[in-house]
Amino acid sequence: MGSCCSVRIRAHHSPHRDGASPRFVSVDGRDISSRRSSFSSVPLTPRNEGDILESTNVKSFTFNDLRIATRNFRPDSVLGEGGFGCVFKGWIDEHTFKAAKPGTGIVIAVKRLNQEGFQGHREWLTEINYLGQLYHPNLVKLIGYCFEDEHRLLVYEFMPRGSLENHLFRRASHFQPLSWSVRMKVALDAARGLAYLHSPAAKVIYRDFKSSNILLDSNYNAKLSDFGLAKDGPMDGKSHVSTRVMGTYGYAAPEYMATGHLTSRSDVYSFGVVLLEMITGRRVLDKNRPHGEQNLIEWARPYLASKRRVLRVMDARIEGQYTPGGALRATTLAVKCLAIEPKQRPTMNEVVKALEQLQETGTVKIEEARKHHRTRAQDSGRKAAAYPRPSASPIAA
Known part of the structure; x- marks a missing residue:
């Protein structure tokens, strides 16, 4: 798989030399535990991991499905990379959501989480929590996720023109x-x-x-x-x-x-x-x-x-x-x-x-x-x- 190593820096360091702005974060264990107000049209934010995964309206993929869909996460399928991990291009059948041959079915973007620490897992879970409940033409669509053994992935609609x-x-x-x-x-x-x-x-x-x-x-x-x-x-x-x-x-x-x-x-x-x-x-x-x-x-x-x-x-x-x-x-x-x-x-x-x-x-x-x-x-x-x-x-x- 391509070079997907994360780069850790201290908060007071200068931005990367290429001009890109690095993210700074600190651990906040309460990020996904609060509840929404009672008049909200969105369901209350679940308090635990199981509730979040069960309450979303997105598909649960197997790791094997996503491995096949991305051609075994081949380097030439990489769309981007960063601290979270790599994003791969893949294809799934529009009806069954099973892996499809390249060039057929629906094009997807698969974000694969680096297996480093709990902070990444929290962000992965937070993303499922919100994009699994919020729908708007100007929010990217989350199609599904994979949570199998040590594997954590997110599956999005493919945005052809990038960022x-x-x-x-x-x-x-x-x-x-x-x-x-x-x-x-x-x-x-x-x-x-x-x-x-x-x-x-x-x-x-x-x-x-x-x-x-x-x-x-x-x-x-x-x-x-x-x-x-x-x-x-x-x-x-x-x-x-x-x-x-x-x-x-x-x-x-x-x-x-x-x-x-x-x-x-x-x-x-x-x-x-x-x-x-x-x-x-x-x-x-x-x-x-x-x-x-x-x-x-x-x-x-x-x-x-x-x-x-x-x-x-x-x-x-x-x-x-x-x-x-x-x-x-x-x-x-x-x-x-x-x-x-x-x-x-x-x-x-x-x-x-x-x-x-x-x-x-x-x-x-x-x-x-x-x-x-x-x-x-x-x-x-x-x-x-x-x-x-x-x-x-x-x-x-």
Whole structure:
């Protein structure tokens, strides 16, 4: 099997040299033990492992089924890798869900957990808990799982165009720069996913919103993935959830990192970071850039504070695809989401409305942008490498 070794780092280490933002987490045994409020339309969160696995509406696969479906987890089936383990491409029959020959049936993505410690198992179980109960067009679909002996795997719908991170930051020939209108469409899809999670129907704080966790289907519809760090929102009139800090460098809200107080506005801050990444085409943290430009937010703030200078932060690869007014509205929204004071940030419903208005006044329609991308992009099924890496390793905060 391919190289799937996890890399452990300390919380105070700098980001990886390639500019990717490593995850930092700390053990929180209560992540999956709280209950939802009584008016929620989602079933109460089960308290133990058995209840979680029995209460979900997803299929339980045998390890042998997934081994055959992925051609014995062959290296050329690897879609991505990270601290959690490797993600493999596979095929199953659409009716029986049994392993199918490559190129037939349903294409799936199989995430295989590294057999290292209890933290990974908790995240695996948390993901089943949430994605086994939550359904929305902008959340990735969990098809099933495997829990057999020491084997723990998750089976998802296959997202042919991989992660937003890959399209924004990789320079390979098969990753064409996303157009302005598609970026704003992806932002809207992701915002709708977060708004659903924050709604009374779910009452969930995502806690790990970042560009690598936004996956794209063949039509550039965006869906949120990787719910291993998700947590029930505050209940009984409380303003926040107190928890040990978990998330990813650069994306986590400053007040959460400082106090461990988690709210839905923490997700809003993370959304602002990703929106700024889409606007600028820059990673939130990138050690490969010159001194003074390595932290995206610090570099961009002086430009974002001036209407006359704001266009200087725009990704040069999409020059001419947006109006100055559209660029200003998008950057203004990002600034609001990145407000230091959480109460000054908009709700995700307000973010959705702002992005909808931005699309209505845009100069390029989404369908036209889709057609443009379909014409020049290669067949998504040919490039397994387009899929994102799974989560990075658990590390001590």
